[in-house]
Amino acid sequence: MRSGYVAVIGKANAGKSTLINVLVGEKVAIVSPKPQTTRDRILGVLTREDRQIVFADTPGLYRARNALTDLMMRTTDDTAKDVDAILFVHDGHAGLSDEDIALMKKYCALKLPILIAYTKIDIMPKENIPPDIIRLSEEGVDADVYPVSARKGQNIRRLEDAICALLPEGEKVFKEDIVSDRSEKFMISELMREKILLKYDKEIPHGVAIVVNTFKQKENGVYDINLDIVCEKQNHKAILIGKQGKALKEVAAFARQDMEKFLGAKVFLTVYVKVKEDWRDREGLMREFGYEA
Numbered sequence: 233m234r235s236g237y238v239a240v241i242g243k244a245n246a247g248k249s250t251l252i253n254v255l256v257g258e259k260v261a262i263v264s265p266k267p268q269t270t271r272d273r274i275l276g277v278l279t280r281e282d283r284q285i286v287f288a289d290t291p292g293l294y295r296a297r298n299a300l301t302d303l304m305m306r307t308t309d310d311t312a313k314d315v316d317a318i319l320f321v322h323d324g325h326a327g328l329s330d331e332d333i334a335l336m337k338k339y340c341a342l343k344l345p346i347l348i349a350y351t352k353i354d355i356m357p358k359e360n361i362p363p364d365i366i367r368l369s370e371e372g373v374d375a376d377v378y379p380v381s382a383r384k385g386q387n388i389r390r391l392e393d394a395i396c397a398l399l400p401e402g403e404k405v406f407k408e409d410i411v412s413d414r415s416e417k418f419m420i421s422e423l424m425r426e427k428i429l430l431k432y433d434k435e436i437p438h439g440v441a442i443v444v445n446t447f448k449q450k451e452n453g454v455y456d457i458n459l460d461i462v463c464e465k466q467n468h469k470a471i472l473i474g475k476q477g478k479a480l481k482e483v484a485a486f487a488r489q490d491m492e493k494f495l496g497a498k499v500f501l502t503v504y505v506k507v508k509e510d511w512r513d514r515e516g517l518m519r520e521f522g523y524e525a
Contacts, residue, residue, distance in 0.1 A: 235284040236316030236399035238391060241308060241339060243332070244292030245269075246323040247351040247382055249425065252276045252287045253487060254382040255392060259494070260412040261289045262348040266437060269429060271304055271523065273311050275413040278404050283396045284404045288315060300512040300523060310490040317345040317398040324379065325352035328364045336373045345398035346375045349391055354381035418449045420457060420491055421522075423522035424503075428461065428472075431479070436471055437465040446502075455495055458502040462511060469505050480505065 240248045249261035249270055260276040262269060269292070276287040288311050293306035312318060318339050322332060326355065340346055348368070353361065365377050378394060380387045412419075421442040429437040446458035463469055474479045480503060488501045511517040 233282055233284070233401065233403065234396050234399040235286075235402040235404055237286045237288060237314070237405075238317045238319050238395055238399075239288045239290060239308075239312045239315040241290055241312055242292065242321035243323065243335065246292065246321045246326075248292065248321045249289055251349060251351060251380070251382040252289050253322060254385065254388055255285075256411055258411045260414070261502050262422045262429075264426055264429035264437075266429050269426070271300070273307050275497045277411050277413075278392070279404065279406070279408050283399070284406065285392070285395055285399065286405055286482065287319070298512040299515060300518060303518070303523060307474055312339060312344075314341060315344065316400060317347070317395065318342070319347055319349055319395060320349055320375070321349045323352055324350040324361065324364065325356040327360075328367060333368065333371050333373060336368070336375065337371075340374050347391070347394055347398070348373070348375050348377045350377050350379045351382060352468075353379045353386060354384045392456060416495065417444050418522075419494060420444055420447060421459065421495065423490045424459060424461070424487045427483050427490070431483045431486065432471065436463065436468050439468060439512065440472075441508075441523075443521060449497065454498045454500055455491070457491065461503060461505045462508050463505065464508065465514065466507055469507050471478075472505050 240252055242248050245265065249263045252261055253259050256276040256278050261274050269291055271291055274289045274290060278285045290308040290311050293308060320336055320339055338349065339460045359507060361379050368377060376394065378387060378391045380391050421444050425440060428440050441462040443460040444457065445460060446456055449455050461472060463472060484501055484503045488499050491499045508517055
């Protein structure tokens, strides 16, 4: 039995959360095409007869613009120092820049076992892959590279086996039926935030926090969920609600469907929008909304 923790690290929108969901076999992290989708470290647990791999999904590497993104970047770096191995996820479809190589070298320098998952090969020319791998070797990136497509499931089991080979022998960290360290209440808030990221454009989704006020299951099996969408500006509130509340009703219905699928039960969802000016730069509010070191 091999068992251990693997930090999953990469630039924003490289496909880290999607890859973890596919490896684990269940949705343990939300996904969207926008940067800053993952804000917290979230553990996804893959258990097989001969292995247990605990993936730590981290916020995408991103230039800090406020106290929240600064905290996110510190979370990523701290996670990388306290694991058995690192899986660096690179968006192959986006090309290979000097910045990408510098980031890979930064984490190689930690002297932990490291692999590179070269993602999104299903939407890029296959002939671009070998030159990128050769360049990484020539630039001194000392890590094996695994071209994969999480969406198509290409080379996923091969990558999993390679990760397992890096881990020490040991007993399971979590029970076999556990796939994440996060609570149902946390996942409900994340599902709501995911739908906001998918529905709204520009800066508004990034300035949103979700506060779950009520999360309980009634005797008839229906979950009663009451939550607040907290934004930073009055005009953002107006956009979130939309004309005659249409936008808010649509995103709430969208989220409720996924909540019911996740919980396996009917959901009665109540949603309000509140404004807390510049909460991403106010440590007290960040802590209140669940974001703290």
